[in-house]
Amino acid sequence: MFEKLQAGLYEAIRTLAGQGKLTESNMREGLRLVQQALLEADVSLPVVKAFIEKVSQEALGERVMRSLRPTQQLLTIVYEQLVALMGPVDHDLHLKPSGSTIMLCGLQGSGKTTTAAKLGRYLQQRGYKPMLVAADLQRPAAIEQLQILGEKIGAPVYVEKGATDPLVVCRNALRQMPALGANVAILDTAGRLHVDQALMNQLAAIDRLIQPDQVYLVVDAMTGQDAVNSARAFHEALTLNGVILTKLDGDARGGAALSVKYVTGVPIKFIGTGEGTDALEEFHPERIASRILG
Numbered sequence: 001m002f003e004k005l006q007a008g009l010y011e012a013i014r015t016l017a018g019q020g021k022l023t024e025s026n027m028r029e030g031l032r033l034v035q036q037a038l039l040e041a042d043v044s045l046p047v048v049k050a051f052i053e054k055v056s057q058e059a060l061g062e063r064v065m066r067s068l069r070p071t072q073q074l075l076t077i078v079y080e081q082l083v084a085l086m087g088p089v090d091h092d093l094h095l096k097p098s099g100s101t102i103m104l105c106g107l108q109g110s111g112k113t114t115t116a117a118k119l120g121r122y123l124q125q126r127g128y129k130p131m132l133v134a135a136d137l138q139r140p141a142a143i144e145q146l147q148i149l150g151e152k153i154g155a156p157v158y159v160e161k162g163a164t165d166p167l168v169v170c171r172n173a174l175r176q177m178p179a180l181g182a183n184v185a186i187l188d189t190a191g192r193l194h195v196d197q198a199l200m201n202q203l204a205a206i207d208r209l210i211q212p213d214q215v216y217l218v219v220d221a222m223t224g225q226d227a228v229n230s231a232r233a234f235h236e237a238l239t240l241n242g243v244i245l246t247k248l249d250g251d252a253r254g255g256a257a258l259s260v261k262y263v264t265g266v267p268i269k270f271i272g273t274g275e276g277t278d279a280l281e282e283f284h285p286e287r288i289a290s291r292i293l294g
């Protein structure tokens with residue numbers, strides 16, 4: 001996770017640490033290397049610009065230039081600004097004990113179905129009784145996949161064989177929730193290969209009718225800037241409560257993790273760190289910043 005970004009930032013810090021005396025010019029050179037590392041990590045350009053401006057303001061100030069350990073100070077500033085860039089995150093899911101709905105949406109292959117089960121497991125560990133709702137009628141295998149995952153975590157899966165209207169499936173599922181012994185419905189909605197109007201209209205209709213307590217977008221971290229762009233498009237159509245960034249275990253660059261909040265205003269709530277149903281973590285900007293800086 002983040003190996004490439006980590007290596008780039010270290011190169012910048014090492015270059016500075018190698019200078020005998022810290023001057024404004026070698027600090028500027030260090031910041032240029034930080035900027036290069038962020039760009040190579042596929043961080044959005046406006047994010048890089050804002051980040052470097054903030055870090056420069058701090059780094060060229062008295063606190064750093066007069067400090068006895070300037071590179072350490074620079075590291076602290078980069079850490080603080082990374083945390084500010086990715087946060088704050090409200091980890092409360094705002095669920096009602098009487099019955100709640102979480103809607104998951106995202107492009108095909110983003111990890112949505114897997115994440116439905118991971119989230120189910122996360123909720124079980126916190127005393128909730130989740131059920132999974134097979135509302136992805138676009139991809140025939142998704143229903144079976146969800147059933148297998150539901151069995152794995154021991155959660156009921158609501159399926160309507162032969163259904164064609166996901167709205168009807170969601171509405172019926174919520175009616176069945178008490179009978180199935182559940183108090184949180186996790187809706188696995190349809191994805192497409194690309195953001196398109198038909199998909200957005202369908203999701204917006206489900207959102208309007210069902211009024212989920214939380215709407216999360218599942219995005220694949222490995223797709224970098226595309227992940228950020230799709231988050232922006234979904235947020236315009238749906239008003240997201242959070243992003244779930246999957247496949248972070250395979251993401252050496254970290255561009256999506258660093259850009260999503262700044263570009264969309266929507267915080268990352270969870271990260272997917274593997275294929276297993278327990279590979280879901282709450283997103284804590286401080287922990288991620290620490291991982292990035294080693």
Ligand code: GDP
Nearest residue numbers: 108109110111112113114246247272273274275
């Ligand atoms: P969907 O089309 O959005 O429902 O995507 P799936 O849930 O079917 O996931 C697509 C692929 O990504 C599957 O092979 C999953 O096992 C894999 N996957 C999902 N989340 C993660 C993750 O956090 N890490 C890794 N390494 N693989 C993941």
